[in-house]
Amino acid sequence: MVKVSAISERRTSVDDVFDYLHEMITTLQLKPGDKISEAEIAARFSVSRQPVRDAFSRLANLDLLLIRPQRATEVRRFSMREIEKARFVRASIEKEVLFRASANCDAEGEALLDEELRKQDAAVEAKDVDGFGRLDYEFHKALCAVAGADYAFDVILEEKAKVDRLCMLGLSKEQRMPELVADHRAIAAAVKAHDAEAAIAAGMKHLSRLDETIERITATNANFFESSDS
Numbered sequence: 001m002v003k004v005s006a007i008s009e010r011r012t013s014v015d016d017v018f019d020y021l022h023e024m025i026t027t028l029q030l031k032p033g034d035k036i037s038e039a040e041i042a043a044r045f046s047v048s049r050q051p052v053r054d055a056f057s058r059l060a061n062l063d064l065l066l067i068r069p070q071r072a073t074e075v076r077r078f079s080m081r082e083i084e085k086a087r088f089v090r091a092s093i094e095k096e097v098l099f100r101a102s103a104n105c106d107a108e109g110e111a112l113l114d115e116e117l118r119k120q121d122a123a124v125e126a127k128d129v130d131g132f133g134r135l136d137y138e139f140h141k142a143l144c145a146v147a148g149a150d151y152a153f154d155v156i157l158e159e160k161a162k163v164d165r166l167c168m169l170g171l172s173k174e175q176r177m178p179e180l181v182a183d184h185r186a187i188a189a190a191v192k193a194h195d196a197e198a199a200i201a202a203g204m205k206h207l208s209r210l211d212e213t214i215e216r217i218t219a220t221n222a223n224f225f226e227s228s229d230s
Contacts, residue, residue, distance in 0.1 A: 012051070013047045014054045016045060017041060017055035018058050018059065021036070021041070021059055022059065025065075025165070026164050026165055026168065027130065032075050032224040033074055035072040035074050036073050036074065036075065038073065060076075063079070077226045078217075078226065080214075080226075083210075086162040087210070091204060093155050093159075094140075096147075097147045098147075098199040099199075100147035101191045101199065102191050102194050102196035104148050105191050105194065109145075109191075110192050112142050112146065113146065113192065114188070116139045116188075117139075117181070117188060120132065120139065120177075120181045123135055123177070124177045124178055129168075132177050133164070136167075137157070143187070143191070144156070166210060166213055167210065169213060169217055179209070183202065186198075186202040187203050
């Protein structure tokens with residue numbers, strides 16, 4: 001009997017395993033500290049263990065998995081040091097993006113930001129947490145486009161990914177989507193008004209929203225953090 005493979009002909013098995021686990025981890029279906037079996041994942045995708053090892057390696061490079069010799073692979077717990085590092089780098093980049101966006105914003109840029117805000121309003125109305133998370137990325141990508149620095153989004157994307165799980169906890173448990181949309185609206189308004197100082201202030205306030213989320217999670221789920229950070 002021929003076994004039907006779950007792997008797409010256009011993609012490698014590593015890609016499919018990576019995407020599956022990345023989704024499971026970033027949406028917290030797999031939580032910090034959860035163990036992952038290489039053999040079980042290989043069986044699920046009807047592949048050998050090598051593609052699974054390669055996918056595990058890619059996830060480890062993103063600080064999403066902890067791979068240890070002779071011990072079970074597990075979803076990496078949050079590291080306060082890495083969180084602070086990611087936020088420092090992202091804040092530095094976003095300040096420059098907002099400065100340039102405020103100087104460069106024209107009618108086309110205004111329309112782009114307005115459209116992104118419209119989509120976010122719809123996601124809030126539908127209570128679409130996953131969709132809002134994707135739209136959050138698109139808004140910051142749009143700011144980079146308005147700034148004429150689309151390459152900056154590559155850095156923002158990398159650093160934002162390191163705290164996405166925390167953001168997801170904040171969205172799902174605190175229902176703060178309307179607050180975040182209000183932040184985005186304030187950023188967009190300042191950029192459209194060519195007020196760089198106000199745009200940067202609104203942007204830094206937006207990034208600081210994570211502080212309360214971290215406080216709540218450390219109080220209720222201290223086991224989600226690496227013990228060295230305690």
